[in-house]
Amino acid sequence: QIQLVQSGSEVQKPGASVKLSCKASGYPFNNFAIHWVRQAPGQRLEWMGWIYTAKGNTKYSEKFQGRITITRDTSASTIYMELSSLISEDTAVYYCARDRLQLSPVPNWFDPWGQGTLVTVSS
């Protein structure tokens, strides 16, 4: 079945970087874009960016521009999201989610989602 399996929880100090992974299976990896969405405690879901897996093109939310990098390893069917210059407000559960439409150059709605990775930023 279609699955996105994310890497495990992380604890990082302020100012550090974190690199999360999202391994896809059960479908043609290159045919579907991947989004990253985070959910801080008590906050709404927040879209961070996406990668058009077929070509490696990315688009980021302006809020994270300069701090976020999304990459892919097609041989491993894995997407990575790196967030740098971490602050305490980056403490959140980070989700990867597959774009719903195949080979769409424009992002759409999301399904399915990975199980989430908790990132805690604390000194």
Add this chain to the structure above:
Amino acid sequence: DIQMTQSPSTLSASIGDRVTITCRASQSIIAWLAWYQQKPGKPPRLLIYKASSLESGVPSRFSGSGSGTEFTLTISSLQADDFATYHCQQYNTLPYTFGQGTKLEIK
């Protein structure tokens, strides 16, 4: 950014009730709206896309409607499994944005 506002933020209801959750966008998003269900410790699950299209495998008691700036999610007869938090999401304009969530509680 397009602001998404859900109401109510919390809703208490009983099994068998019909409930409606509203989502308002700060500008027209045509019908580019999705609804998700989320249970504690789990990722969101897609219920509805394009405002009113039911995702495969989702029970028919869930329905969505609306266009422009006002949208609703209706559950026709609440089941025990439906008590969760519901999120709307616009995918008309980047950055895609979500509502603050509506927590559906057992009365």
